[in-house]
Amino acid sequence: MEHLDFSDFLFSISNQPLRVLDATISSLEYVALDLSAGNFELQNVDMSSLAKLGNYIDGFIKKHHGLVAFGGYNEVRNIYKRSGYFNDINAKERNIHIGIDLWCDANTPVFAPLDATVHSFANNTNFGDYGPTIILRHHINDVEFYTLYGHLSVPSIQNLKVDQVFKQGEPLGILGDATVNGDYPPHLHFQIIKDLQGFIGDYPGVCNKADLGFYLNNCPNPNLLLKLF
Template identity: 55%
Template sequence: MIPLETLFLDLKDIKVIDSTIPYSQYTPLDLTASNLELNQLNISDSSQFETYIEQLLAKNKASVAYGGYNEIRNLYKRSTVFNDLNTEERNIHIGLDLWIKAGTSVLAALDGKVHSFQYNNNLGDYGPTIILEHQLENHIFYTLYGHLSLKSIASIKAGDFFAKGQQLATLGDASVNGDYSPHLHFQIIKDIKENFGDYPGVCSKNKLDYYLENCPDPNLLLKIY
């Protein structure tokens, strides 16, 4: 059977946010400790972080900031969702983030049906989340859309079909999205197991190999860079 990642290489014209924004208006964002600008602000304060994103976009004459796959971040230290006394710290991001203003349209990456959805209402969590189920040849796989608006999950139900490029949701603001600057967390999941409306988007170092295999780089689909 052809690997799923190989099938992704032949897919074209896939976007998961506002299709009118060309990739030429995207700019990379580094949220690792090597970004010294982050040391000068409190990134756990969503309003400060949103101002930082807005300034980055203006400086680069861009509409969207992107990045984060397999990125080690200090951003999660503020929340017990990622850190507790009994487990290894989870600080490696395994989705792709697309930073843009709240209310922006979120699109289905591919034809698919709603597998599940949920309001993951913890500090630093996804907030409203939708997971779509897809089939490509003999592969069943999933895409996760996190940090949505509450209205995005108000009237959908499991099994609802969305066509590639169809509006699935809109982005939420910090009051509902886990207290982040507005952005979409987009993730591919091969084996979702028993997860429902939620799936880890950040992992620990000792589980990284598993999650990199189970959650391929979303850029294989999006082809931003």
């Protein structure tokens, strides 16, 4: 780590892709999905409608013969306009996504990508929020960092304990559906965090433009571990 910055360190952890979903899903079955405000296809999709957004994502996956749609890091999105949680009148609009989303079916198992202990967990129930969330702590070569898993099922956090050990590849939980995951089509929000800044069971996954530089530094691209592209 002495001669590597944090992003270089993350990329160097493994020569092979690390997985938070079933490792038997090949890289070819992951299809890149653009949910940015600049995607003209979305002008015809009501992003405030759970059903219509879900139909668009499902159709996109089928059209590209995939099993999982992924993307969203450093992506400006209009989907957050539907929730006051991201648009408080006293704060700047938060609309830039700083994790990677993996869109697939509810009840899909989620796995620890690396050896870890549980830092914290919570059910973040604001409209448009993560719902059940787990944060893992990782210690590799004297470097400590965290990974966050949002939009899980309620049972995923019911029997967890702080400092519980998870080995690489061990089941961590399952994806929740729209009734518990913040009212989204089922997906995993996966995020890397260098400094948790005192957060417990939660950390911002969407930021405003003014704070973007900080968050891109503190939350590097999860693809450094996943190596999907």
